[in-house]
Amino acid sequence: MTTTASLATSGTREIQFREAVNECLRQEMALDDSVIIMGEEIAGGAGREDQGVVDAWGGPFRTTVGLIQEFGRDRVLDTPLSEAAFIGAAIGASSTGLRAVAELMFIDFIGVCMDQLVNNAAKMRYMFGGQVKVPFTMMTRIGAGFGAAAQHSESYYSIFSHFPGLKGVVPSDAYTAKGLLAAAIRDDDPVVFFEHKGLYGEKGPVPEESYVLPIGKARTVRAGTDITLVGISKMTWVCTAAAEELAKSGIDAEVIDLLSVSPIDYDHVIDSVKRTHRLVVVDEDTPICSLAGDICSRVAEEAFDYLDAPPSRVTAPHTPVPYSRVLENNYVPNEARVISTVEKLFNR
Amino acid sequence: MTTTASLATSGTREIQFREAVNECLRQEMALDDSVIIMGEEIAGGAGREDQGVVDAWGGPFRTTVGLIQEFGRDRVLDTPLSEAAFIGAAIGASSTGLRAVAELMFIDFIGVCMDQLVNNAAKMRYMFGGQVKVPFTMMTRIGAGFGAAAQHSESYYSIFSHFPGLKGVVPSDAYTAKGLLAAAIRDDDPVVFFEHKGLYGEKGPVPEESYVLPIGKARTVRAGTDITLVGISKMTWVCTAAAEELAKSGIDAEVIDLLSVSPIDYDHVIDSVKRTHRLVVVDEDTPICSLAGDICSRVAEEAFDYLDAPPSRVTAPHTPVPYSRVLENNYVPNEARVISTVEKLFNR
Amino acid sequence: MEMDRDTLLKLYKTMITIRNFEERGIPETGQRRMSASVHSSAGQEAVATGVCSQLTDEDYMGSTHRGHGHCIAKGVEPRVMMAELFGRATGSNKGKGGSMHIADMSKGMLGTNGVVGASIPLAVGAALTSKVKKLGRVAVAFFGDGGANQGILHESMNLASIWKLPVVFVCENNGYAMSTPAEYALSTAQVSDRAAGYDMPGLHIDGMDVFAVCDAAGEAVARARAGDGPSLLEFETYRYYGHTVFDDPLTYRSKEEEDHWRARDPIQHFRNTVLPLGDITAEELDQMDQEAVDMMEEAVKFADESPLPEEIELYDDVYVSYPAAELKRGTNMGI
């Protein structure tokens, strides 16, 4: 079991995913005056003139803590509950010289502002014949498992893979969070940055200086020879845990951390499958027209002759997210499901 | 070359797709008092009190012509340009005893009202523990090829396959339009009805009496033995035209008309592929996380051992829809692309 | 404001039921580690109570993430709500929805809703049902000062106005959307100012005074029922706790401000107003207080003793009809 060079070198200090996001925002804002950030609660009450610049919450998950103190009201803007307008405004600002970062509190709410992303951010450059860049970043949250029910637990990244003109990244740890967020902010195209609620508290080694990871590149987090497991965001660690278990029964799984949902690094996956001849994609989103299905279809198309078993997926079921823990526990893919799926592919 | 029994029996009068939609609406509204319809322009100016009940346009594509004269203002409602509110209201009405049909003029605008579909229509029944039915129908339009550019030409049905709780149908001719719209309106779940702009003028045999086609069932429009072509909406006819051409070079293609995007009739496709051993899905939508990819992935997973070639797709490219005809002509899948794709699968 | 004894006692009972539900149910839910997304309406009881007191069981109501009070005032049983919060099969929603989705269609309760503003058009649609079917019912749409800035409110008010639908738009202005002050996020001093742009009455009312709430709501409901169209009512109120009970509101508001509002407690205000009239005694009310405590004790017990949903219910009620196998096709679910 080895990890690739793209993992942070050991010896660096360890910080939480949430801190990595925060550190990145601080550094990017310090480096580039044109970076601004806006969203509900990102300063949290600090917008009120009469209280001075006081950072009440620093965002619902504390990822923006301290920013308003450091960069002031002009560049750190609490917004009203008006996602369509402020995300649209961030897109407008990004097409006129700023690099605006806007936060959509949960991806579940995308339906109130999707038009701005899909018809403006994603299409302006193309429709305008290349006249404009839209270096806009949308930060948002995904992930079930918190008893937050059907409207606060979704992982709708597949639609951002689907729409041309958008990019998307799904960091899986503190290191990739910092590097991919920096990449998103510096990128001249609109990028959606997906934070998994279940990763905020996870610690990992993160360089203090700022750095950028490439958008559109997957990484191999565990080398293996017998099957390729592809994880998206937190599911990467479900894959590695499953791989450890599988190793005990002699199945050596390679685990790929997808990291980007657009562009998708199909080549990385296909190269792996050409060696392992088997594929399971693990995706927390629902199954139909999903990222998992998409990757399976590409592999089936481009590595057809290398496959020894059907390209398979482990996903949520085609249902909304239920509230009661006893139901939700079965909703999110877990190691047991990955293992049984892999075993089926070896016992056909 | 045979066609299945699910095609309308010959001998019936022929009417246009647009007329079939209109006839269905009339019949369903006459049959059931609880059916109402609302949308922008559906009566067209008839909303104004001072002009009496005058039907100016009968909808932007004349599918609702005459309805307000027949059923009156209470059941045929012109709406303001407020999709989120009126589609939300139609959902609210449908959950309290009406069967509301609402029209979204073009699917491209889904981003202004998607939250109501995804978080209310699709999830209420589940979140509420089965307390409510939402017999809501959304009629909308898809399809490129009219010089209408990036914001009026999309075919975003894949996201309606993706979201649990929604159903969707994609009629391909006048007969299926009438039968599937009736099914959508009578269905107790929310259903999206996709009309392809390029089909409105097409004539076909349609029974005068009202009838219902099953949601979730594909149909075989051309039997064949060598390869399965799956078409969605207008693409079905691109497939049949390609099949005729292919027949000349000795390739006997089976053509399946998908008809539903949720539930997807995977079994129908898989049964066919188990006989033909090859698959090409033709989809006017963009390729990533698409319906085409989804069907390929399912076939790869479930008919793996039957496949003699990679399950493949012909789709639009991963770009917005360009304006200039010379560009748009290449955007939409055509027979030549289907044929060359099929040929590649036989020459690997 | 003329009210008979029974009406008064009913108002009181509703308010203390809500208060006790919030004070007991939320911490209990927290202890059971069910969810962090549970929002207390303690402090806002007069609005839910006053508004719903003007409605019948047949009337409709759409609610928010902070909707326990609305539910109780509309007649949903606290014990099934408690069971819902605890994720039990006996919950109002069979444990599938939780605090943010409690619904009781038999009471016209169209659901609390986790997306701010999203329930507003549902209420408008219910009003449309009433109009088309000539049912004579009214629909109430609750939303907060934060929700007042969602575009869907504007669209819904316009729609309800041009169609003269029987809707009452009710803004519970509790001064904050999470930690963001209404005075920062709202461009207008009063949300009710916006009514003029939609040709409907707009009133700004003390939401800590249940009698004032009843009066204003009574008029708006009567107007709606008479076919004269919608109204917009804004009630000034306050939530005693944080956005959820897990955040510390003192990071964005002052102790003085909290004290100021607590001194205007709607339940206390009721007592202060009614007891001097002599018709109702403190003992009676104290007795009712105890009953509310007992009711919650029983509700917690009921919920705790209720079964959890069967695992397989994960797949139930996604649709009225759908091929069952398609819900888990190829996802390699364990169940």
Next chain:
Amino acid sequence: MEMDRDTLLKLYKTMITIRNFEERGIPETGQRRMSASVHSSAGQEAVATGVCSQLTDEDYMGSTHRGHGHCIAKGVEPRVMMAELFGRATGSNKGKGGSMHIADMSKGMLGTNGVVGASIPLAVGAALTSKVKKLGRVAVAFFGDGGANQGILHESMNLASIWKLPVVFVCENNGYAMSTPAEYALSTAQVSDRAAGYDMPGLHIDGMDVFAVCDAAGEAVARARAGDGPSLLEFETYRYYGHTVFDDPLTYRSKEEEDHWRARDPIQHFRNTVLPLGDITAEELDQMDQEAVDMMEEAVKFADESPLPEEIELYDDVYVSYPAAELKRGTNMGI
């Protein structure tokens, strides 16, 4: 209203350029069977002209599906617009956008837009850029009476107001959204009434009188530039043709109504107002009229003689950077 000769002539020139573009360019586009989605602003010239006359090239503007006039008034060259309508490589957007997406970022023209209301927040965002970077620029957001009912307008006005952004919201109320009368769809007699709910000035102005437009816009722009925040201006105007030129407006409006508005033609109104003052002669204006005709002749010729885009440009400018192969991966494109 004090204006010098040059200013007056410039207003006239802009108006007749727009009129001629619409009267010539749209039928020519139709003949070439490029698109049915082309909307004429003939009749509305005074609004685009008057508003944009108060802006510099640096100022921003977001437009609508009916945006040819806005583009011309903001300085976009008619010949590149014509080429765009004809789908030519020399078009403002290289033939990729067409009538509904004409943009010229070098003129602060943030695009006509095919989604009603969608360009409003773009203008707000541009105003934010101006504020954050202290550029002193103003942004105008155009929308119609139909667009006035989109939630995004409400959200955008609130946002611009609380952030005191230099935005002017301009409603071109031409009485109809497609065939739907504004008086049916709008719950308020005047869109400008809604300004009060967002703490900004709201004015209702004759949009057929370019001088009245200049006055109102001048004040709103000055206010915005001074940092005093947004305004809402509603101009009453009329489109002479159908929603597109392919529908017959007499199915939903009367000949008398059309005549009434045509009698108030903004170009004629200009002549009637200015010529009696004696400073400018009819011959001068006639001469300019002829120049505008010639300009369109030349524009049509330019467009017709321009090359079509290369087929391969289908893949250009989707992103600034993206692996090229991914744009067509596995789609089996012929090119």
